Amino acid sequence: MDYAVQEIDGGILVSLSGRMTLIDHGKFREVVDSLERMRGTRCVFDLSKLEFVDSSGLGMFLIARDIAMPKNVEIELRGATEGVGRVLEIAKFATLFTVRG
Amino acid sequence: MMGGDAGPNQPTDSAARLKNFLSGPTGGTVGIVVSPHGDAGTIRRALDGDAWCFLELDPSGNLPDVAVPEDTSGPPWRQLLLALTTGTAFSLDGAVLICDRLVVLGVLADSRRPELELAIHEALSNAIIHGNLGVRRGASSDPGSFDRFYAAVQGALAVPDVARRRITAHIHWDAAAIHVSITDEGRGFDAETVLTVEPDAKSGRGLQIIRRIADRVAFSDHGRCIQLSFRR
Numbered sequence: 001m002d003y004a005v006q007e008i009d010g011g012i013l014v015s016l017s018g019r020m021t022l023i024d025h026g027k028f029r030e031v032v033d034s035l036e037r038m039r040g041t042r043c044v045f046d047l048s049k050l051e052f053v054d055s056s057g058l059g060m061f062l063i064a065r066d067i068a069m070p071k072n073v074e075i076e077l078r079g080a081t082e083g084v085g086r087v088l089e090i091a092k093f094a095t096l097f098t099v100r101g
Numbered sequence: 102m103m104g105g106d107a108g109p110n111q112p113t114d115s116a117a118r119l120k121n122f123l124s125g126p127t128g129g130t131v132g133i134v135v136s137p138h139g140d141a142g143t144i145r146r147a148l149d150g151d152a153w154c155f156l157e158l159d160p161s162g163n164l165p166d167v168a169v170p171e172d173t174s175g176p177p178w179r180q181l182l183l184a185l186t187t188g189t190a191f192s193l194d195g196a197v198l199i200c201d202r203l204v205v206l207g208v209l210a211d212s213r214r215p216e217l218e219l220a221i222h223e224a225l226s227n228a229i230i231h232g233n234l235g236v237r238r239g240a241s242s243d244p245g246s247f248d249r250f251y252a253a254v255q256g257a258l259a260v261p262d263v264a265r266r267r268i269t270a271h272i273h274w275d276a277a278a279i280h281v282s283i284t285d286e287g288r289g290f291d292a293e294t295v296l297t298v299e300p301d302a303k304s305g306r307g308l309q310i311i312r313r314i315a316d317r318v319a320f321s322d323h324g325r326c327i328q329l330s331f332r333r
Contacts, residue, residue, distance in 0.1 A: 029248070062301055063247070083214075090313045090314070092300045
């Protein structure tokens with residue numbers, strides 16, 4: 001998995017690409033660090049270039065959510081491909097995050 | 102155990118057993134590749150070369166102790182079998198290799214591929230991490246928990262006798278469905294005790310995902326073998 005973080009109006013945009021599995025935990029820690037340091041109340045994950053996410057990847061998003069909530073940061077998962085979108089649906093992530101197409 | 106008749110003078114030497122097998126009823130060209138190298142490139146070349154069975158030798162040069170069914174159906178074959186060490190299986194995207202091959206063979210439609218790849222990936226991950234490596238506890242709410250979980254996985258992989266344990270993936274199909282069996286050599290578990298996880302659980306949702314995707318899920322050998330079926 002690769003990632004890029006940029007500041008946007010009101011928060012940060014995190015663009016993920018590639019495959020997100022257990023071996024990406026180190027990189028995702030860096031994403032979480034950005035979330036901890038951020039100003040604003042929005043954290044948008046752009047998933048349009050994310051090809052695959054497994055159960056470990058889902059867990060990483062949930063850890064990010066645990067970091068965001070005390071800071072009143074809303075996490076949005078945006079632009080998931082059909083395959084990744086199906087995983088988010090199976091995991092009922094729409095009950096936990098703002099999920100947009 | 103290899104395919105072929107087991108007689109009173111069954112050789113114990115792996116190379117001799119293999120030679121006997123390949124000399125058996127199915128002849129020399131049987132679509133089986135035996136290799137000391139279990140990397141993705143070697144496996145992919147074997148499958149692209151119309152092999153249906155890839156057997157990775159362990160570091161001591163021994164054949165895996167798996168039942169290799171005879172196959173006189175092809176080429177084209179109607180099954181795939183990968184028998185890898187745990188170290189190798191962890192290092193590569195086995196589900197990608199399997200699904201790539203099934204798509205090339207016309208067995209798996211592109212539209213179905215994402216779900217099957219995920220289910221097979223989760224089944225392989227469970228067999229590797231929870232089965233053969235014996236790492237039971239997943240990540241928790243602590244951001245450092247993934248680091249510790251991964252460290253536990255790496256620690257187990259560093260033990261030679263653990264890393265050489267076998268992961269076997271056997272895939273076969275008919276007109277109606279694709280059947281996948283993933284087998285490990287771990288302690289086993291009681292699948293009935295794996296309860297539904299909450300949506301915000303940081304780990305333990307692999308089996309839940311598998312059950313949502315596969316049309317049939319069954320366990321055998323005290324949880325060491327998971328059998329999945331997917332309608333085509």
